[in-house]
Amino acid sequence: MPTAVVFAYHSVGVRSIKTLLARGVEVKLVVSHEDSANETIWFESVAAVCAEYNIPRITPNDPNTTEIIAQIAALKPDFLFSFYYRHMLSSEILSIAKRGAYNLHGSLLPKYRGRVPVNWAVLHGETETGATLHEMTIKPDAGAILAQTSVPILPDDTAFEVFGKLTVAAEQTLWKALPAIIAGNAAKIVNDVSQGSYFGGRKPEDGRIDWNQTAQQVYNLHRAVAPPYPGAFTDVNGERFIIEKARLMNYSTTKLPANLPLGISVVDNVTFGVCGDGKAIRILALQHQGHTLDQHALAKFFSRC
Known part of the structure; x- marks a missing residue:
């Protein structure tokens, strides 16, 4: 043997x-x-x-x-x-x-x-x-x-x-x-x-999102480090938010509102991540301090009227 x-x-x-x-x-x-x-x-x-x-x-x-x-x-x-x-x-x-x-x-x-x-x-x-x-x-x-x-x-x-x-x-x-x-x-x-x-190896900090990149690049980063890995994240007003689940926007079913700034916005209960090429990812679940945000919390942080 x-x-x-x-x-x-x-x-x-x-x-x-x-x-x-x-x-x-x-x-x-x-x-x-x-x-x-x-x-x-x-x-x-x-x-x-x-x-x-x-x-x-x-x-x-x-x-x-x-x-x-x-x-x-x-x-x-x-x-x-x-x-x-x-x-x-x-x-x-x-x-x-x-x-x-x-x-x-x-x-x-x-x-x-x-x-x-x-x-x-x-x-x-x-x-x-x-x-x-x-x-x-x-x-x-x-x-x-x-x-x-x-x-x-x-x-x-x-x-x-x-x-x-x-x-x-x-x-x-x-x-x-x-x-x-x-x-x-x-x-x-x-x-x-x-x-x-x-x-080489990757560190959690490598998951930081650069919203100036294209939507495809940001989406690929999310996919590469999505939970159970540390996750793609963005810091807003000193608070850290980790994308738990997302998809590239399907423009046949969802319209991107005009004049949204780069980064995360919530419009009519839809959470967008707007990127440097003018396209966006649709964020389906977002974490903050270890918890998935509900719609009320998302609106509180990111609502765009």
């Missing part, structure tokens, strides 16, 4: 661990993260799946220490797998795997290498993304590609909704690729990073 040490977190980590087990891979150890009190935990628990299947789990702050490397090396795994683990792995760790080290990445590499690829893809208005299984190298998301599965990004999909599709795509990608990986005859495709893109 082939053996593996797995670095995993998030829903992709859960589904991928289960896929390894279903394909007959013995998972000797899972290296994961402790959940952060500062993060909304909306995804599945790797800790729970390890407890369910009696798999040892550790959560070091740094996986690249001498002690952790020695612990992994002592297990003599055939493979290393990384499934949405948040730390880079050193060459010393990668070299432990006798038969290869592989990572699942949430984009169609070489596009959107780096951090939070789903959010970046939605922000940039992509109509497609996917999951890629590739060899791990010291350079992030740069190793040879073994398999990819694409998923559509529909015009109104949020990053949360796309991530649900990617979780399934990741499971499918790994399931299809594992037999050849275990047999040692997996085909590999060059990952030409010069033809792709790299993006």
Whole structure:
């Protein structure tokens, strides 16, 4: 039976661990993260799946220490797998795997290498993304590609909704690729990073709305960071408002009132977010201080008579 040490977190980590087990891979150890009190935990628990299947789990702050490397090396795994683990792995760790080290990445590499690829893809208005299984190298998301599965990004999909599709795509990608990986005859495709893109992490402050942008750009920002992510926000008179749900305006059913200023306005119980191109998003739910505003509160803050 082939053996593996797995670095995993998030829903992709859960589904991928289960896929390894279903394909007959013995998972000797899972290296994961402790959940952060500062993060909304909306995804599945790797800790729970390890407890369910009696798999040892550790959560070091740094996986690249001498002690952790020695612990992994002592297990003599055939493979290393990384499934949405948040730390880079050193060459010393990668070299432990006798038969290869592989990572699942949430984009169609070489596009959107780096951090939070789903959010970046939605922000940039992509109509497609996917999951890629590739060899791990010291350079992030740069190793040879073994398999990819694409998923559509529909015009109104949020990053949360796309991530649900990617979780399934990741499971499918790994399931299809594992037999050849275990047999040692997996085909590999060059990952030409010069033809792709790299993006760093995002902070909550990156959700600040610039109403001078086009309506499509503002809408894409909303979709990219909509709850359960921190959300696209705007500050008005020292108060912060987070868009919970919105749509691009449908001008066949709703008319944009004339002479509205940039930003949020409420006219006849309809909440508009007016943008720099003269178009608008229709805001369907708006949060303030952790609560969704009712119509009375919306009118109080934003009414335009």
